[in-house]
Structure formats: structure tokens, C-alpha cells
Amino acid sequence: MDIYLKKAVMHLIDREVGDPVYSQVELDLTNDYIREYLTKKIQKISSAQTKTGTLAPASPVAEMLPKVAKDFIAFSELLVGHWYQVYKESEEAPNSDVFVVLYEEDAKEQLAWFRVKYKEEYTHFTEMVDQGLLNKLILNRAILGGKTQKADEGITINLTNLTYELVEMKQVFSGEKRFYFSTEVIESVPLPSLDENIRVIKKVAKKMSEKFETPTFDVLANVQEAVFETIEDSGYLDTTEIAEKVFKENISAKLAFQEEVAEKGVHTQAPLVKEVKEISEKKFGKQKLKLSNGIELIVPLEVYRNPDLIEFINNPDGTLSVTIKNVEDIVNKL
Structure with missing residues (x-):
């Protein structure tokens, strides 16, 4: 910009x-x-x-x-x-x-x-009094947030x-x-924000996964990847393309998904903010996973879909195993 x-x-x-x-x-x-x-x-x-x-x-x-x-x-x-x-x-x-x-x-x-x-912050103030120079601590109630806020x-x-x-x-x-x-x-009805649209898309996708007996974990992971890819390709949230990527050959799930997200106000190819590609890369370019045993993973999308680097295995007892492969080094960030 x-x-x-x-x-x-x-x-x-x-x-x-x-x-x-x-x-x-x-x-x-x-x-x-x-x-x-x-x-x-x-x-x-x-x-x-x-x-x-x-x-x-x-x-x-x-x-x-x-x-x-x-x-x-x-x-x-x-x-x-x-x-x-x-x-x-x-x-x-x-x-x-x-x-x-x-x-x-x-x-x-x-x-x-x-x-x-405004926010309250403490600062110093110097003044001359009878006894000499006085450095005072004062509370300023009209401080503005910094440039990064x-x-x-x-x-x-x-x-x-x-x-x-x-x-x-x-x-x-x-x-x-x-x-x-x-x-x-401004007396105007704006379109929903990217965050609002994504919340609706995820909620509907989860509902479809339960209705059509598709693993919710896979569906929500596919949703994030599909959102990222459609924005990268077109600069829009293309719900038709998202449905294709998430539900693939399941035509009934695709149609039901598109119908419900439209009813909830998510418009396919609706205009988004100018910096949407940069925002999408930061927000959706990584899968953030929290496992039931407390382990949390942040996985770039290019790694997430590479079975040579990470693999998700469905065990016979219904649990999942996650295998991380070909790691050359580990850095402990405190």
C-alpha cells in the first residue's frame, strides 16, 4: 500500500x-x-x-x-x-x-x-520548587495508542x-x-468482514461434515486451505470453489453447503479489503492444531499437505496419530 x-x-x-x-x-x-x-x-x-x-x-x-x-x-x-x-x-x-x-x-x-x-500512562514532570529542582511522577490521562496499534x-x-x-x-x-x-x-449497510464470513463458512462446513458423516477434522482443515487458495488465486472468497475443494465428489454436501452459506449472508466473489491477499497469508497460510493430549502445532500449508513431512494416521481404535518426518533441527523458543 x-x-x-x-x-x-x-x-x-x-x-x-x-x-x-x-x-x-x-x-x-x-x-x-x-x-x-x-x-x-x-x-x-x-x-x-x-x-x-x-x-x-x-x-x-x-x-x-x-x-x-x-x-x-x-x-x-x-x-x-x-x-x-x-x-x-x-x-x-x-x-x-x-x-x-x-x-x-x-x-x-x-x-x-x-x-x-485515550489511555492512562505514567510519565515524569520537572518543576522548580522552593527546595530546588523536583522530578515528579504524574499520571497522564490523554495518551494515544502507539503507531503500531x-x-x-x-x-x-x-x-x-x-x-x-x-x-x-x-x-x-x-x-x-x-x-x-x-x-x-454513513447510513450504509456494509458487507460482512473476512472474519465474519470465515466464521459462517466454518460453522456451516462443520454442520455439513456431521450431516454427511465426513470427519470434522479433515473438513475444517480443508476449509482453511480452500479459503487461502481461493483468495490467493482470485482475491475473493469464492464459496463455489471452496465447496469443490472441501467436499470434492460429494455433490449433495457441496450444494447444501453453498445454499446455507448464501442464506447466512456470505456472497460468492464478494469484494474484500484491498490487502486481502497479505491478510490471508498471515491468517490462513498455516494450520493451527490443538491435540487432545495438550500438544499444539503450527504447520505451514505447504508442509501440512506433504506426507513426506507430516502424516496423520487413523488408528483402529478410533484415535489419531501424528508423525512429523525429516526434521533436521529443533529450536526451543522460550
Whole structure:
């Protein structure tokens, strides 16, 4: 992801003060640490938990977007103010800093909005008192999460086609915890995240394995491998291809699987986040196995399917044996 930052501003959300404290000046993007912080936060909006969608042209946020180029600061206040009218109604929504960033990614103009809540950390403070220089330990209640941490909420919007990537968090409204950003801020119904889709696919696959008397262990292992391969090949979650890879010649299981995942909202070839291949490689490129005797294994997929390196044996008594082969060295990592 090649990001070129153009404009950025930070506004403060202190619930005790009331309305947001709006900055009237942009952040200085000539500072390396500011550019790095903003870039990392934007990059981390793309994850397995990210939802995708397209803004309706008549939605309030979409109608604001043309103002970005005319007056960035004024636009940022308008956007944050629109969001805050919903956010402030939550009983427990925390104090935060909110960032609005205009940037280019692969020569396409994008807008990012993200929120980073405060946390408490200790630091030092030096002051002169009657007795001399005093180094004090103080508690700072407005520390932001580091650059490697994800923003608590965030959205990136392609300003050309209005597609977006969204990470939203549930907040408490009238005693009920619910998502609010998609329904009330951008007024859009996003597609499920990669994680949400995978949970449905695994649950349905397990159900099919029990219904058609296929070993659940093999089915779930095949699901993970099939998910990884379809994303690597096409960049999509192709449920038809997953069904073929998991259930093979069992036509009834394949059809039942596809029908149920579709009913539960998993759409074949549904668009996913831009970085889906990189995310898939980290998340699904290895089989993580926990055996009933307490042993845990992390096995790369290319090793998992190689009988010369690892073998799973069905014993006559119904138990499984796992044989690890041709190991040249063992490193003990404490």
C-alpha cells in the first residue's frame, strides 16, 4: 500500500468539555513522526475485521465529500460534527482524538477518518520548587495508542467511486451495545468482514461434515486451505470453489453447503479489503492444531499437505496419530 499524505488535521473529543475542540490548523506533514503515525493508522484499517461497502451518493457523508478540495479544515469540522451528533448520545463512548486525512493511494484520492481513544500512562514532570529542582511522577490521562496499534474506529473512502473500508466498534446507547457508525453516520449497510464470513463458512462446513458423516477434522482443515487458495488465486472468497475443494465428489454436501452459506449472508466473489491477499497469508497460510493430549502445532500449508513431512494416521481404535518426518533441527523458543 503506497500512501502519499496530502492534508491532515486532529480534533479533540473531550466529553466533559462538550462539543469537539476543533483545530483550525492542519498537522505539519513535514514531520517524519506525524507522517509515520498517520500512515500506519491508515494501513491498519485494512484487516480481517474490516467491512466493505459503497456510500449511497445521496447519503449525508457522500454529499459532504465535494467540500474536501474547497476547504479541508471546514470539511473536517463538518464530518466530525456529523459523527459527534451520534457519538455523544452514547453513555460510555470514551474521550478520543479524531483524525481526518486526505491522501493518495496508488494515484487514487482517498479520505480517512479514524478515532484513537485515550489511555492512562505514567510519565515524569520537572518543576522548580522552593527546595530546588523536583522530578515528579504524574499520571497522564490523554495518551494515544502507539503507531503500531490499530485505531479504535476508522473508515477510508475512495473519493472517485465512494467505496469504503470500515472498522467500527459497538458503543452503548440507552443501555444497549450496538454498532452505530454504519447505520447512523454513513447510513450504509456494509458487507460482512473476512472474519465474519470465515466464521459462517466454518460453522456451516462443520454442520455439513456431521450431516454427511465426513470427519470434522479433515473438513475444517480443508476449509482453511480452500479459503487461502481461493483468495490467493482470485482475491475473493469464492464459496463455489471452496465447496469443490472441501467436499470434492460429494455433490449433495457441496450444494447444501453453498445454499446455507448464501442464506447466512456470505456472497460468492464478494469484494474484500484491498490487502486481502497479505491478510490471508498471515491468517490462513498455516494450520493451527490443538491435540487432545495438550500438544499444539503450527504447520505451514505447504508442509501440512506433504506426507513426506507430516502424516496423520487413523488408528483402529478410533484415535489419531501424528508423525512429523525429516526434521533436521529443533529450536526451543522460550
